[in-house]
Amino acid sequence: MRLRVLPKGQVPDLVRALMADYRVWGPKAKGPQFAFEPLYDPAEMRLDYNISILSPKVALQPPQERVAVFRMDGGFTVEPVVEAEPTVIFGMHTCDLHALALLDRAFSADFPDAHYTERRQQALIVSIECLQPCDEHSFCKSMGTWTADSGYDLHLIDLGDAYAVYVGTEAGEALLAKYAPQARPAADAEVRRLNEVMSAKWPRFPHRLNFDAAELPALLATAYDHPIWTELGDRCLSCGSCTNVCPTCYCFNVIDSPELSLKEAVRLRRWDSCQLDEFARVASGENFREARAARQRHRMFRKGKWLYERFGELGCVGCGRCIRACLTHINIVDTFNAIHASQHRR
Amino acid sequence: MSKSSVAKPKVAFFDFASCEGCQLTVVDSLQTHLDLLDAVEIVNFREAATLNGWDFDIAFVEGSITRPHDEERLKRIREQAKILVALGACADTACVNALKNLQPPDEVRRYVYGEHADWYETYAARPLSAVVKVDAVIPGCPIDQEEFVEVVKALLVGKKPPIPDYPVCVECKLKGNVCMFHIGKVCLGPVTRAGCGAICPTYGDGCEGCRGIIPHPNENAMEEVLDEAGLTLDDIMHRFTMFNAYREVETGKW
Numbered sequence: 001m002r003l004r005v006l007p008k009g010q011v012p013d014l015v016r017a018l019m020a021d022y023r024v025w026g027p028k029a030k031g032p033q034f035a036f037e038p039l040y041d042p043a044e045m046r047l048d049y050n051i052s053i054l055s056p057k058v059a060l061q062p063p064q065e066r067v068a069v070f071r072m073d074g075g076f077t078v079e080p081v082v083e084a085e086p087t088v089i090f091g092m093h094t095c096d097l098h099a100l101a102l103l104d105r106a107f108s109a110d111f112p113d114a115h116y117t118e119r120r121q122q123a124l125i126v127s128i129e130c131l132q133p134c135d136e137h138s139f140c141k142s143m144g145t146w147t148a149d150s151g152y153d154l155h156l157i158d159l160g161d162a163y164a165v166y167v168g169t170e171a172g173e174a175l176l177a178k179y180a181p182q183a184r185p186a187a188d189a190e191v192r193r194l195n196e197v198m199s200a201k202w203p204r205f206p207h208r209l210n211f212d213a214a215e216l217p218a219l220l221a222t223a224y225d226h227p228i229w230t231e232l233g234d235r236c237l238s239c240g241s242c243t244n245v246c247p248t249c250y251c252f253n254v255i256d257s258p259e260l261s262l263k264e265a266v267r268l269r270r271w272d273s274c275q276l277d278e279f280a281r282v283a284s285g286e287n288f289r290e291a292r293a294a295r296q297r298h299r300m301f302r303k304g305k306w307l308y309e310r311f312g313e314l315g316c317v318g319c320g321r322c323i324r325a326c327l328t329h330i331n332i333v334d335t336f337n338a339i340h341a342s343q344h345r346r
Numbered sequence: 347m348s349k350s351s352v353a354k355p356k357v358a359f360f361d362f363a364s365c366e367g368c369q370l371t372v373v374d375s376l377q378t379h380l381d382l383l384d385a386v387e388i389v390n391f392r393e394a395a396t397l398n399g400w401d402f403d404i405a406f407v408e409g410s411i412t413r414p415h416d417e418e419r420l421k422r423i424r425e426q427a428k429i430l431v432a433l434g435a436c437a438d439t440a441c442v443n444a445l446k447n448l449q450p451p452d453e454v455r456r457y458v459y460g461e462h463a464d465w466y467e468t469y470a471a472r473p474l475s476a477v478v479k480v481d482a483v484i485p486g487c488p489i490d491q492e493e494f495v496e497v498v499k500a501l502l503v504g505k506k507p508p509i510p511d512y513p514v515c516v517e518c519k520l521k522g523n524v525c526m527f528h529i530g531k532v533c534l535g536p537v538t539r540a541g542c543g544a545i546c547p548t549y550g551d552g553c554e555g556c557r558g559i560i561p562h563p564n565e566n567a568m569e570e571v572l573d574e575a576g577l578t579l580d581d582i583m584h585r586f587t588m589f590n591a592y593r594e595v596e597t598g599k600w
Contacts, residue, residue, distance in 0.1 A: 031524040054522045063520035237536045237564050237571070239515035241525075255508065258499050260381040271520060276512045277562055292564065325519070327527055327536060327571045 002167040004176060004183040005190050006156075011163070012042035017179040018088050022124070025059040026090040027052055036089070047091050047156075050134035051319065055247030056092050057103060060119045061271075067115055067254070068267040081266075084118040088175075092127040095138070095319040097152060098145040099247030100125070105311045106250050115269075124171055127152040128163075131201050135320070139208035139333050143318030146205055157194060164194045208333045211340050213314060216304040223339045224297070232335065233293025235328040240273030242322035242330070243299065248307070248315050249273075274298050300335055355502070358390035358402035359433070360423055362409030362416050363443050363471060367488040368434030369393040369408055375491045382495065385502060400426060404501060406433040406484075410443040410471040417477050424478040429501060432474045433494075435487040435589060439558040442487070443471035444592035473592060482507045487556035487589060490542050510540040513560050514553050518544035526552045532575050534585060537563040556589045565599060 006014070018024050024039045027049040034049035036056040054063075066081045092100070107116035129147060133140070140146035148155070153172030156163040165183055167173050176183050186194070211219075243249040253272040258265040272279060275296070280289035289295050307315030316332065323331050359369055373394050376382055389399030405427035411417060424430055435441035446454045447470040455463040474480050484490075484497050484507075497507040510516070514535035518525070526533035526547050533552030535544065539560050546553050572582045586593075586600035594600055 030522070031529060033524050033528070035522045037522075053524065054519070058522070063522075235564075235567050235570075237513070237515070237567050238562070239513050239536045241515050241519050244516065244519035257496065258503055260379065260385040260495070260499060260502070262385075262502060273512075273516065276516070277560075278511055325525065327525075328567050 002173065003186045003191070003194075004165040004167060005159070005162050005186045006165050006176075006180055006183040007162045010180060010182050011047075014180040015039060015042035015045060015090065018090075018175075022086045022088045024088045024090055025056060039090070045091065047128055047158075049091070051093070051138070051321065051324075053321075054245055055096050055099060055319070055321065056089050057096075057099065057247055057250075059087060059089050060100075060123060061103065061107075061116055061250060061252075064268055064270040065115060066266050067269050070256075070265040070267070071263065072265070073263040080114065082114055082118045084115075084122050087119065087123040088126060089123060090126045092125055092152070093130050093134075093319075094127060094148040095140045095143075095145045095317040096247050097125070097127050097148045098143075098313075098317045099319070101151050102248050102307065102311060102313050102315065102317075103250055105313070106307075109311070124153045124175055125151070126154045126156065126172075129155065129157040129198075129201075131158060131197065131204070133205050135324075137320030137323040137333075139318040139320060141205040141318070142207050142209035142333075143213050143314065143316055145317040145319075147201075157197060159190065159193050159197060162190070164190065164197075208318075209340075210337045215340075216314060216336065217308045219336070219340055219343065220301055220305040222343065224301075226339055226342070228335060228338055228342075229293040229297040232296040232330055233291055235330055236275065236292040236296050237328060238275050238277055238292055238295070239327070240275045241325040241327075243273040243275055244271060245321040245325045247317060247319055247321070248303070251279075274302075296330065300332060303332065304336065354385065354387045355404055356389045356399070356402040357386045357404045357406065358388070358399070358423075358427075359393060360390070360405060360407045360409075360419075361393070362407070362420070362436070363412045364409035364434065364436040364441075366393055366408065368436075368484075368486075371488045371491055372406070372433075372494060375494055378491065379495050382498065385498065402426060404429045404431065406431045407437050407474055408433040410436045410440045410473060411477050412443060412468050412471045414467060414469065420474060420477050429481045430474070430478065431497065431501075431507075432480045432483040434489045435485060435556055435558065437474045437480075438483040438485050439590065440471045440473045440476075440592035441556070441589055442591075444595065445587065447471060447595045448587070448591055470595070471592065483509060485509065485539055485557035486542055490545075492543075493541050511561050512540055513563075514538045514540045514542065514544050514547070514557075516540050517542070518547045521548055523547050527571070527575060532572065532577065532585065536571065537565075537568045554588060555586055559586075559590060559593060 025036050026039045026045040027034045028037050028044045029046055034052045036052045039045055068081055069079045071077045107113040152168045155166040251272045252269040255268045256265055281287045303316035389402050390397050405423050432438045436443055459466050500507040517540045531552045534555040535553040537559050538553050538555045539557040583600050
């Protein structure tokens with residue numbers, strides 16, 4: 001892996017140069033919090049953000065998008081719509097980088113999703129290493145996502161007055177050469193500084209799971225009838241916030257909306273949530289996940305077991321967004337810890 | 347199917363106790379969606395035209411029912427309409443009209459009509475569905491323009507209008523908003539029916555519940571959220587009273 005150094009003062013120039021050729025998404029202040037949005041001015045970008053309200057997946061799987069257009073004017077034609085443009089996602093944290101790897105698998109498995117994959121292929125990822133935990137809710141260290149050695153095109157690590165830049169791909173190398181020619185190979189002192197920064201990082205991050213996350217699938221395998229699901233169901237508002245903020249949730253609903261002329265219609269897809277009342281209603285009229293408890297269990301099983309069985313990666317990256325978003329304090333770490341504790345009490 | 351073989355549905359607008367703001371929103375949407383006028387034939391719309399036809403397929407009815415003889419007129423509308431749509435919160439949930447239901451009816455009448463109170467035979471305000479079968483509702487105070495257009499489209503193709511049964515939080519999150527509770531504000535979004543695009547939180551105000559409560563609210567959980575935000579049980583009831591007094595009187599819950 002190649003290592004470069006980019007003085008901090010040159011980052012705005014890099015972003016401005018990228019903006020000429022790409023849609024550049026980055027973290028911006030939104031009230032007291034942060035959101036990934038398209039940048040219109042490099043000065044808007046806040047690389048010191050703690051965590052974004054929604055994950056940067058918004059750039060690749062937008063909350064709503066058009067996927068097809070129907071024309072019904074003297075015949076019937078269907079035209080797929082793929083809305084993609086050259087994109088740079090700047091400032092992604094490593095938890096979200098791990099989530100992105102999972103989304104890549106989900107959208108390329110079986111029938112590859114043209115809409116996601118086209119956007120993904122046109123996207124370059126410039127990530128940044130977290131040197132502090134974002135708050136008391138993140139548990140990236142427990143989930144092994146608090147750093148990353150792949151999944152990015154470029155990866156920044158804050159050395160104080162400059163960024164160490166790991167080059168992850170040829171595309172990243174080309175991007176740096178074209179848009180940040182000032183980036184230079186790291187000097188010995190800078191490599192030493194990088195090692196110091198990374199060594200100082202480790203002890204700052206706590207483990208919040210009381211056990212090894214690798215045990216999660218096995219732990220949940222015997223927890224299907226655990227009483228905790230009823231407890232969570234009693235507290236759940238079914239507002240869907242936990243899944244809407246989750247970087248690895250990808251479920252969507254499909255909606256057909258005609259023009260008033262009825263000569264044309266557009267097929268939209270919009271994020272959906274397994275926590276909503278009607279999510280599991282099927283054509284027969286039956287709702288096979290009617291109880292809130294069953295829906296919360298479903299979410300926790302997706303994160304801790306089922307996605308692992310499907311894709312070989314846990315479905316949770318420990319970003320803690322679902323915990324922050326939950327108004328009734330449903331907490332995935334506490335839930336997993338409680339199950340672990342009750343099964344190891346005997 | 348050729349255009350000439352399908353007659354445009356005949357549409358009528360009526361109102362009962364309301365501010366007529368939802369019909370104004372319809373007038374507004376006619377300006378932004380001119381093709382509405384190509385899609386339907388309006389035969390009765392006192393608010394906007396000198397039309398008073400009674401041969402209609404779809405009736406959009408705004409307003410709450412507050413007098414016995416409102417019922418007769420509404421039932422006549424119902425008999426004529428193939429599809430009856432409650433237009434806006436007054437028709438859907440009785441909205442602010444139901445605030446009077448919290449007071450003794452005679453006192454309310456005297457307060458409003460003074461010495462002529464006896465001339466006006468009014469009773470507790472109620473939504474259309476308390477009197478006749480309602481086929482579809484467009485919630486909100488006022489209605490959302492885009493949602494109105496979507497409902498018209500659904501009716502044109504014979505589909506169930508796409509009114510969400512999930513709470514405002516869903517749309518608020520999809521917009522990427524900062525949660526009102528995270529900046530010390532109170533919001534009824536977690537139990538209020540979505541469809542407004544979370545317009546109030548998007549512009550910095552907590553939801554006041556104008557679109558009515560979702561079908562299966564978790565009442566205990568919501569009360570705990572509001573309690574944690576510093577509201578007493580009385581405060582909580584008052585929050586919901588403005589737009590959901592009818593439900594409050596009928597169910598004894600907020």
